[in-house]
Amino acid sequence: MSNPAEIPQTMQAVICHGPENYTLEEVPVPTPGPGEALVKVDAVGICASDLKCYHGAAKFWGDDSRPAWAETEVIPGHEFAGTVVQLDDLAAEKWKVGVGDRVVSEQIVPCWKCRYCLRGQYWMCGPHDLYGFKRRTPGAMAEYMIYNVDALVHKVPNEIPAHHAAFAEPLSCSLHAVERANIGFDDVVVVAGCGPIGLGMVAGAKSKNPAKVVALDMAPHKLEIAKECGADVVINIAEEDADKIVKDLTDGYGADVYLEGTGHPAAVPQGLKLLRKLGTYVEYGVFRDDVTVDWSIISDDKELDVLGAHLGPHCWPAAIRLIESGALPMDKICTHQLPLAEFQKGLDLVGDGTSSIKVSLIP
Template identity: 55%
Template sequence: MSKTMRAIMCREPWDYRLEEVPMPEAGPGEVVIKVSACGVCASDIKCYTGAPLFWGDEHRKPYVEAPVIAGHEFVGEVVELGPGAGEKYKLEIGDTAIAEQIVPCWECRYCRTGKYWLCQVHNIYGFQPVVNGGMADYMKFPARSLVYKVPSEIPTASAAVIEPLACSIHAVQRGNIEFGDVVVVAGAGTLGLGMIGAAKLKNPGVLIAIDLMPKRLEVAKKLGADIGINPSETDAVQEVLDLTEGYGCDVYIEATGHPKAVEQGLHMIRKAGTFVEFSVMREPVTVDWTIIGDTKELNIHGSHLGPYAYPLAIDYIHRGLIEVEHIVTHQLPLTDYLTGFEMVQKGSDSIKVQLVP
């Protein structure tokens, strides 16, 4: 008789259920972990609430293949190693381990040229059942996964922030920050705060955080922001222009997920500046592209996932260079997943909410 476990099963918008499902087993090259914690991401909430990006509409195919176990911000204890997995990943039973959120096919054009995070197949944990996610008692890393050992000294709450921090690091890398640059990070949620911490390591001239919530701006300063701006209290664009003799910021990183932040950035950034778009938008965003081209000749860089950044995220957390403990505000039992979803959707009383099986 096969063993079962608890898992949060995504079935359709607004229909996520705590179910008993078969426990995964490790085949050749595979790893099974006992999940220690799994964060609730803003993209999980967009999926939960039926955003077209995930469920499709007349313009796009569905990204989610339900039913699927949700969750991609996981970390856990190794409990089973399939043949060859221990040697491949330098893991032993009892180690703490994490896998990148994408499981590449390793066969498409992108994978074959080193751009695995843009994999054409694009299996992401928690969105397709071939790579079930971490909102469960146990989960499996398939043989195609990118798996890393996590130092045991890192507390579980901080270790479960490795995935979003890797994404933040990649976004900062896409910003090409130079010494003395005025850098703006719009959005001081989990990802934006990670970007603040990573951008600080680049030694910018001035690092500015923008958010509507004073508590989040306070955390942004703990992570390295020199200035916090609340657009509900002041004209954020004018304030940045005043700080830069009317030129505007050198680098603008958008991490709010709100269309207004895109427009704000286009007006706030200097000519020939670098605009990094990270957010997963609920709906398509329309802007004046003349600003991008004829008016300012901007460098527009997209940012997706956290390629090659997991070892950096692990190292920076381990050495205390980015203090992610300020980001985790709530840990809830797996059974309280709906409460966690509501907290993240509301956003006013939490930053990072994690589910602990």
Template identity: 60%
Template sequence: MLKNAIELPKTMASVVCFGPKDYRLEEIPVPKAGPGEVLVKVKSAGICASDLKCYLGAPLFWGDSTRKGYCQPPITPGHEFVGEVVALGEGAGEKYGLEIGDLAVSEQIVPCWDCRFCRTGKYWMCQRHDIYGFRQSTPGAMAEFMCFPVGALNHKVPRSMPAHHAVFIEPLACSVHAVQRGNIEFQDVVVIAGAGPLGLGMFAAARMKQPALLIAIDLNDQRLEMAKRCGADIGLNPTQVDVVAEVLRLTGGYGCDVYIEASGHPQAVVDGLAMIRKLGTFVEFSVMREPVTVDWTIIGDTKELNIHGAHLSPDTYPVAIRMLEQGLLPIDEIVTHRLPLKDFQAGIDLVASGKSSIKVTLEP
């Protein structure tokens, strides 16, 4: 039996992606909650760096001569979100511990639960890989309503958490996973390149690991100051200092123990390989706009590095929710812009500029 909180409208406003730089505000049908599904009224949706790269036409999303694109237009974008539960399909409330009126989030990937990776507990690497906002089977959150389908991983959000804080659960959960991949030890010197929303979450998570020194690298001095607010000890701007030389100086010529790349800039990969010590751990997190070329000899014969990728946020949503509850990040300063849904283009432009914004959200 379907449980409804309100009588739902037949149509809703939604941003729809038709192709690179072709996003429009459309009126589309309101989704319905079938058995095991959850319908939410979207309270806040974040604009992620990967949303921007999809908008700009990055090959990962639209394909090139070497690969097929991931995005399936027309599609409602948005994988960072929080919503108020307004309808529960049969069995959904019991399965997820949700009631009408609760705030809820859903992990960004809806696993198939049948592929090799899902069957062995590695659901975040699901072969089908349906992520909200990119695939036809999982429309995203830049709309007035969205549906969490069967198989989704849903989490209840504490009622005390403001929606514009809860929208940061998804990026923070990804940040936590990236830090976990770094295997940080107590006496490590850790460098994180990129002090955007995801990088800021990484500083907060890395500080919980108690490294000896936590260094932020970014081109924006204001973001470097925010990184310190989130746990960084030092901020380095590559336009003002030779970051490789400075990290080597700070470590007696050895280099940092752990390097996490979260900037999405090819030079950050090159610099990271230069400043990391032998036998160090390099974590690559970013979605790059274009392929990056490096000297692989550094990885193997020269330094014997541990190279770890970091993708999504397996089992880290509860950690992210707890960190936000505990006030470990200055979220009211990180969420710099809260715009109405109709101003989505202005939001995308703010993210693209990166000069005055950190996290930009849309509030339908």
């Protein structure tokens, strides 16, 4: 399918050579193998994890105690939307897509052979090949990319702006964290952080219809957007006493659920403090350094359920529906769209974090 004559030989791509060594280069357009698709990248979001890789925290570059996130000579970018330009019948049938369709792919490309994959827990796949971090799965900071034969691909309506469609990735992660919390109708749910992940958590938590969704941040404009995403109460933790406000909302008991979406060390003890006894803490944040807390709060004091959350398994269709519904203020969440050549500016905007929420590159 498609006319190969229309596909150029080379393309612009960002290449990661190592920490703080990313360059824009002219590279060959990749050729899809059997069961794969060549996709023209329409938008790619920049994530906090991209920035972390960029700065090359030791843990991710050669510390053997944790699996390396990133390999070198890889094109970064794991949250993206694109248009199919070439695919074979195998891929078309498997993903129910054709040339010209707007498509997103889940960020993890499972091996489909390990214990986790075989049990349906593909997001914890052993080899853990994520687009943009591994050589097997080059990412989206390029004009074209391959949707891998093992990928999970979802069609998105062409009417949705590409940078909104690419938000399906972080949003699916937020929704998975919400699912982990098993929210009840009478719950008071506190969401820490109103960045891309936190705002998605607010929207996801609200859709579970609990008693109250409370959003925390230090930036007034992000708290305003949190209200539009469904927060019933917003607390500026730089100015207000979150503990007192949450206690007042809960007859003095504390929050039922705390969703952590900042990756800031102070958000961890904050959550342990705000939760009631037998409450549920969900950690989605990715931390730069180790975090120290009093673990006795988890056992002796409150008998908390502390749960991790990673990626957005089984939540992509819901994330796409939520974007499609128009319920989210997508234009306010997607604050910056830059050309691919300005990837450095994009990384800096994400690093600064004060003016931006979701920064996207438009190749």
